[in-house]
Amino acid sequence: xxxxxRLKQAAGPDWTGYVEHEFVRCLGDGxxxxxxxRRYLVQDYLFLVQFARAYALALYKSPTxxxxxxxxxxxxxxxxxxxxxxxxxxxxxxxSRADLDAAREERATTAYTRFVLDAGMQGDLLDxxxxxxxxxxxxxEIGARLASSAPMARHxxxxxxxxxxxxxxxxxxxxxxxxxxxxDRVAAIYANxxxxxxxxxxxxxxxxxxxxFWQMGLEAAGPDRSVVRP
Amino acid sequence: xxxxxRLKQAAGPDWTGYVEHEFVRCLGDGxxxxxxxRRYLVQDYLFLVQFARAYALALYKSPTxxxxxxxxxxxxxxxxxxxxxxxxxxxxxxxSRADLDAAREERATTAYTRFVLDAGMQGDLLDxxxxxxxxxxxxxEIGARLASSAPMARHxxxxxxxxxxxxxxxxxxxxxxxxxxxxDRVAAIYANxxxxxxxxxxxxxxxxxxxxFWQMGLEAAGPDRSVVRP
Amino acid sequence: xxxxxRLKQAAGPDWTGYVEHEFVRCLGDGxxxxxxxRRYLVQDYLFLVQFARAYALALYKSPTxxxxxxxxxxxxxxxxxxxxxxxxxxxxxxxSRADLDAAREERATTAYTRFVLDAGMQGDLLDxxxxxxxxxxxxxEIGARLASSAPMARHxxxxxxxxxxxxxxxxxxxxxxxxxxxxDRVAAIYANxxxxxxxxxxxxxxxxxxxxFWQMGLEAAGPDRSVVRP
Amino acid sequence: xxxxxRLKQAAGPDWTGYVEHEFVRCLGDGxxxxxxxRRYLVQDYLFLVQFARAYALALYKSPTxxxxxxxxxxxxxxxxxxxxxxxxxxxxxxxSRADLDAAREERATTAYTRFVLDAGMQGDLLDxxxxxxxxxxxxxEIGARLASSAPMARHxxxxxxxxxxxxxxxxxxxxxxxxxxxxDRVAAIYANxxxxxxxxxxxxxxxxxxxxFWQMGLEAAGPDRSVVRP
Numbered sequence: 041x042x043x044x045x046r047l048k049q050a051a052g053p054d055w056t057g058y059v060e061h062e063f064v065r066c067l068g069d070g071x072x073x074x075x076x077x078r079r080y081l082v083q084d085y086l087f088l089v090q091f092a093r094a095y096a097l098a099l100y101k102s103p104t105x106x107x108x109x110x111x112x113x114x115x116x117x118x119x120x121x122x123x124x125x126x127x128x129x130x131x132x133x134x135x136s137r138a139d140l141d142a143a144r145e146e147r148a149t150t151a152y153t154r155f156v157l158d159a160g161m162q163g164d165l166l167d168x169x170x171x172x173x174x175x176x177x178x179x180x181e182i183g184a185r186l187a188s189s190a191p192m193a194r195h196x197x198x199x200x201x202x203x204x205x206x207x208x209x210x211x212x213x214x215x216x217x218x219x220x221x222x223x224d225r226v227a228a229i230y231a232n233x234x235x236x237x238x239x240x241x242x243x244x245x246x247x248x249x250x251x252x253f254w255q256m257g258l259e260a261a262g263p264d265r266s267v268v269r270p
Numbered sequence: 271x272x273x274x275x276r277l278k279q280a281a282g283p284d285w286t287g288y289v290e291h292e293f294v295r296c297l298g299d300g301x302x303x304x305x306x307x308r309r310y311l312v313q314d315y316l317f318l319v320q321f322a323r324a325y326a327l328a329l330y331k332s333p334t335x336x337x338x339x340x341x342x343x344x345x346x347x348x349x350x351x352x353x354x355x356x357x358x359x360x361x362x363x364x365x366s367r368a369d370l371d372a373a374r375e376e377r378a379t380t381a382y383t384r385f386v387l388d389a390g391m392q393g394d395l396l397d398x399x400x401x402x403x404x405x406x407x408x409x410x411e412i413g414a415r416l417a418s419s420a421p422m423a424r425h426x427x428x429x430x431x432x433x434x435x436x437x438x439x440x441x442x443x444x445x446x447x448x449x450x451x452x453x454d455r456v457a458a459i460y461a462n463x464x465x466x467x468x469x470x471x472x473x474x475x476x477x478x479x480x481x482x483f484w485q486m487g488l489e490a491a492g493p494d495r496s497v498v499r500p
Numbered sequence: 501x502x503x504x505x506r507l508k509q510a511a512g513p514d515w516t517g518y519v520e521h522e523f524v525r526c527l528g529d530g531x532x533x534x535x536x537x538r539r540y541l542v543q544d545y546l547f548l549v550q551f552a553r554a555y556a557l558a559l560y561k562s563p564t565x566x567x568x569x570x571x572x573x574x575x576x577x578x579x580x581x582x583x584x585x586x587x588x589x590x591x592x593x594x595x596s597r598a599d600l601d602a603a604r605e606e607r608a609t610t611a612y613t614r615f616v617l618d619a620g621m622q623g624d625l626l627d628x629x630x631x632x633x634x635x636x637x638x639x640x641e642i643g644a645r646l647a648s649s650a651p652m653a654r655h656x657x658x659x660x661x662x663x664x665x666x667x668x669x670x671x672x673x674x675x676x677x678x679x680x681x682x683x684d685r686v687a688a689i690y691a692n693x694x695x696x697x698x699x700x701x702x703x704x705x706x707x708x709x710x711x712x713f714w715q716m717g718l719e720a721a722g723p724d725r726s727v728v729r730p
Numbered sequence: 731x732x733x734x735x736r737l738k739q740a741a742g743p744d745w746t747g748y749v750e751h752e753f754v755r756c757l758g759d760g761x762x763x764x765x766x767x768r769r770y771l772v773q774d775y776l777f778l779v780q781f782a783r784a785y786a787l788a789l790y791k792s793p794t795x796x797x798x799x800x801x802x803x804x805x806x807x808x809x810x811x812x813x814x815x816x817x818x819x820x821x822x823x824x825x826s827r828a829d830l831d832a833a834r835e836e837r838a839t840t841a842y843t844r845f846v847l848d849a850g851m852q853g854d855l856l857d858x859x860x861x862x863x864x865x866x867x868x869x870x871e872i873g874a875r876l877a878s879s880a881p882m883a884r885h886x887x888x889x890x891x892x893x894x895x896x897x898x899x900x901x902x903x904x905x906x907x908x909x910x911x912x913x914d915r916v917a918a919i920y921a922n923x924x925x926x927x928x929x930x931x932x933x934x935x936x937x938x939x940x941x942x943f944w945q946m947g948l949e950a951a952g953p954d955r956s957v958v959r960p
Contacts (some may be wrong), residue, residue: 089565093392096568099556099575101852103548103928105601110555112579116560119572141565145475147482151381154388161391162323162791164854232922238793245375252377304612319795326798328788329805331622335831338786342809345789349802371795392561394624419763462692468563552851605935607942611841614848621851622783705835712837 043227043239044177044220047170050240051247058247059178059185063254067200068186072261074133077200079260081130083149083253087139088126090153092118094172101165110222117215129202134164150255152249159242166230169223170239174247180216183207273457273469274407274450277400280470281477289408289415290475293484297430298416303491304363307430310487311360311432313379315370317483318356320383322348324390325403331395347445359432378486380477389472396460399453400469404477413437435458503699504637504680504688507630510700511707518707519638519645523714527660528646533721534593537660541590543609545600548586550613552578554632559624559629570682581683587660594724608716612709619702626690629683630699635705640676643667653683733917733929734867734910737860740930741937748937749868749875749959751946757890758876759922763951764823767890770947773818773839777943778816780843782808784850791855800912817890837844838946842939849932856920859913860929864937870906873897 048055063080066072092115099111127137158173160168186206198204206212233240278285280425293310296302306319329341357367386405417438428434436442461469508515509534524534552575559571587597616635618626647668658664666672691699737747753770756762774910781927782805817827850858877899888894919930 048906089568093560093562096556096559096571100553100560102553103853108552109548109579112575115572115575115702119569136730147378147479148382148477150385150428150479154384155380157391158384161387161851163793164857167854213659222644229928230920230922232920232925235922238919245380249377249380255885267312322798323790323792326789326801326805330783330790332783333623338779338782338809341786342805345786345802345805349798390738391621392625393563397624408888459694459698460690460692462690462695464689465692468689606940607841608837610845610935610939611837614844615840617848618844619853621847707842709837709840 042220043170043224043231044173046236047173047240047243048177050063051108051244054244054247054251055174055178057175058251058254059182061251061254061266064186066258067203068189070199072200073079074199076259076261078133078135078250079146079217080131080254080257081135082140082143083146085123085126085130086143086149087144087253088118088123089154090157091147091172092123094153094156094168097157097160098165098168098172101160101168106215107165107222107226110218114219125206127212131205132202146256148249148252152246152253156246159246164230164237166223166226167242168232169219169226170242172248173219173223173243176219177216178247178250179207180213183209190240273400273454273461275405276396276466277403277470277473278407281474284474284477285404285408288404288481288484289412291484293482294416296488297433298419300428300430302430305431306487306489308363308365309490310484311356311363311365311378312370312373312484313376313486315353315356316347316373316375316379317383318353320379320387321402321405322353322385322400323447324383327387327390328395328398328402329351331390331398333395337395337452337456338490340448343448355436359436376486378479380480382476382483385479386476387428389476396453396456396469396471399430399449399456400472401476403449403453403473404480406449407446408439408477409437410443413439413442418446458471502680503630503684503691503724504633506696507633507703508637509702510612511704514707514711515634515638516632516705518711518714519591519642521711523718524646526641526718527663528563528649528663530659532660536717536719536721538593539606539720541586541593541657543601543606543685543713543716545583545586545590546603546605546609547613548583550609550617551635552583554616554628556587556615557620557631558625558628558632560627561620565626567625567682567686570678573678574703585666589666592662606716608709608712612654612706613712615709617704619706626683626686626688626699627702629679629686630702631706633679633683634710636679637668637676638707638710640673643672732910733860733914733921734863736926737863737930737933738867741934744813744937744941745864745868748864748941748944751941751944753948754872754876756948757783757893758798758879760889762890764889766854766949766951768823768825769836769950770936771816771823771825772830772833772942773836773946775813775816775820776833776835776839776842778808778813778894780839780847781862782813784846784858787795787850788855788862789846791858797853797864797912797916800908803908815896816838819896820894820912838939838942841945842936845939846936854920856913856916856929857932859909859916860932861936862952863909863913863933864940866909867906868937868940869897870903871901873899 061077063065063072067077092102095111095114095118099108099115102108103113127140130136156168156171181203183206186204293302298306299474316370325341325344325348329338329345332338332341359371360366360370386398388400388402413434413436522537523532527537555578556573559568560574562571569713583723587600590596590600616628616631621630643664643666646664753762753766757767785801785804785808789805792798792801797877800939817830820826846858846861849861871895873894876894
C-alpha cells in the first residue's frame, strides 16, 4: 500500500475533518462567503512563500541527486508557476500584489507552515514529506471530488470554478501523483515499521493544522461561522 | 538603550496585549477559572519541551564559546530545573506526569514554538534571541508586576500565588536580566540599524503568539471567555 | 566599496594563494598534468552536488521573496545547467556519469563544502553568501585573467581552453556579477561594522579551503607536486 | 548485534586504519614526537567546540524528552567537563588557553567536524549519532587497548599516560557505553534495513576523517612522517 493511503487511513476523522471541512463544502456548492475566500487567498499567498522554503529544505536534505531534482521541481512549481497563478487568481478578486505583500500572516498560517518546516529540519526528508503531504495530496483529493461531485463547479458562473478547476486539472493531479511516488521511494528506505506511529502522528497533526487553515478563512465571514468548528 | 526596551516600545499595543492580557489580569486577582489555568499548565509543559530545543539551537548557532555557555545555561535551566518545578506545580493541580506526556499540543502552542524555532534556524543567533525574548522577558515583567500590584498574590491562599512567586522571585528575575544582557552583547555585533525593523517585526509577531497562548488557556473556561480576545 | 572587494582585500595572500595557485597557473599555460585535471573534474562534480544544497539552503534562509528568487536562480544554474555542462566536459576527458557517481569524495571536497553548509546554517544568509563567494567570484576572476593573460587559452588545441572559456564567458561573468550585487543588497541590511572581522575570517577560511581543493587536484599528478603547497 | 559492532565490521580496514593509526601506535609506546601531540592537543580543543555544537544539534533533533536528556548529558560532558580537562592537559604541555583560542583550525579539523554537523542536519538523529560514533566509540576502544597492551602506559613517566588513562578510565568507558546504548535505542526505531548501507557509508567516511585527524597531528613532526599515510 502507498504510504499516503496508510497515513490517511490512520488519520481517520482528522483527515476527513480537513478534506470535508465546511469551508470545502461551501467552496464546492458556491455558498462560501466571499470574505472567507478572500482571506483564504491572502493567507494562501503567504503560505506559498513558506512552502517554497519547505521544498528548498527538502532539496537541502535530499540524500541523492534524484531526490534533489524531485525537490527542485517542487520549488520551481511554487515560485515559477503557482505563485503567478495565485497572484492572477487574487487579481480577479480585487487583491493586488501589494495587498498580498502587505498582509499580516494569520496565526493558522504561521502554525501550519512553521510546524512543517520544523518537522522537516528536526527529522529527515521523509518527515518533511509526510508533513507536506496533507497539503499536496489533500488539495488533489478535494479538487477531484468537488469537480466530479459538484458538476456545477465547471459552470462559468460558479464563483470558485477556477480554483476547483486548477486543483482538479491534469497538471495538478500529476504533481500530486509524482509527489506520492517520490514519498514512497524515500519511504522504501527510511520508513521502518516501528517508525510508522510517529509518521502517522506527524501526518495527523499536519491535517489538523490544514483544517485550522480552512477554519481561519471561514471565520472571516463573521463570528457565526466559527461555531461550525469540528 | 537596551535592545529589549527598544523592541518593547516598537511593539506598543501588541506588547501590552500580551503582558496585560485578560488571562494575566485574572491570574493576578485570583479570578482565573481553574480550567483555564489547568490547560495553560499542560500546554506550558509541551511548550517547555520545544523551548529546550530552541535553546539547544541557540547553542548550535552560537558564534563564540561564551555564547555557547550562555545558551547551555538556558538549556540546563529548562531541562534540569524548570521542567521539574513545572511538573511539581502541575501535581499540585492534579495533573500527573503521565497526563502531561499524553496531552495533545494545542495549535497556539504549535504556532508559537515552531515560529521561534524556524525564525532561529532561518536567521542568526540574534533572530533566535529576539523571538525568544517575549517569553523570557515578558514572564519576568508579568511576575514582577503581579507580585507588587497585587499584594494578595503573596497570601498563602491565593490560588496562583506559587506561579506568581516563581516568576517574581530573584532566581527568575536574574535569568531574565542575564538573557537581556546576552542579547545586548550579540546585538552589539549583529544589530545593524537597517535590520532593526525586521527584528521589531519578529518581536511583535512573537508577542502576538504569546497573547494567543494566554487566550488558548482562557478559552478552556468556556466559549464566553473567547469574546475577550483583543 | 563592494563587500566582495573588501573581503578580498582583507584576505590578502590567502586570496592570491587561491586564485593564483600553481594549479591555476598550469591550467592557464596548458602544462597541468591530465591526471590533476581529471581528479579535479571528478571532485568538482561532487562539489556541485553540495553547492546545489548550499543554494537551496540560501533559499530556505532568504528573508524576502526577492532573495528567494535570487537563490532559486543559483539552484537552477547548478542543477539544470552547470551539472550537464560539467558531465559533458567530463565525457570529453573519458569520464562517464557512472564514473562520477561512483567516485569517493576527497577530504578537500568534504572540508570546503561542509564548511560552507555549516557556516550558512549556523549564521544567516549573509554568512552563507560570504562562504560561497570565494568559489563564485574566484572562478570569474580566474577565468577572466587566464583568458586575457594567456591568449593561447583561446586556441582550439589548448587542453583546458573549454574550461577557461566557460568561466571567462559572458554567461558566467554575469552570474558572478549578479551574485556580488545580491550579496551587497543583503549586506546593506545585515553587515554591521563590528561584524566585518567575522565575515572577513569566514571569507579567508573559505579561500584557504578553495586553495586546498586545487592542491588536491595537483597531488593526483604525483607526490612531487605536493611540495608546491603554498 | 549492536549497531556500532555492525558499523565497525562493515568499515573494515577504514576502521582499523583509524584506531590503529601510526599516531595511536606511537602514542601507546611513547615514541610520538611532542610536536605531533601538541598539534593534536590544539586541534582537539577546536574540535571539542564543534562537537559541543553537534551534541546541541542532537538535542534539537531529539524526537523524545528522553533523547533530549541523553543529548544534554553529552553537551554538559563536553562544555562543563572535558573542555576544562583538556585545557588542563594542554597547560601541562605549555599551551595556554590563549594559545588555544588563537589557534587556526587545520583543514582536517574543519573537514571532520563540519561533515558530522552537516550529516546530522541533513538527516535525522540517527545519522548524527552514526557520524559521531567513530569519535566517541573509537577513543574508548583506543584508550582501553593502549592501557592493556602497553602496560608502560600506566607508568608515571610515560609521556602520554595521562591521555591514555583518561580514555581508558571508567568514566569515559561508561560515557561510550551509554552512547552505544542510546544509538541502539534510536536505531530500533529508525534503522530500516535498506537504510543500513547508507549508515555504513556515513560511519566509514567519518572514520576516514578521524584517521586524517591523527595524520594531521603526525605531520607536525615533519614531512618524513607523512609517508606513513595509509
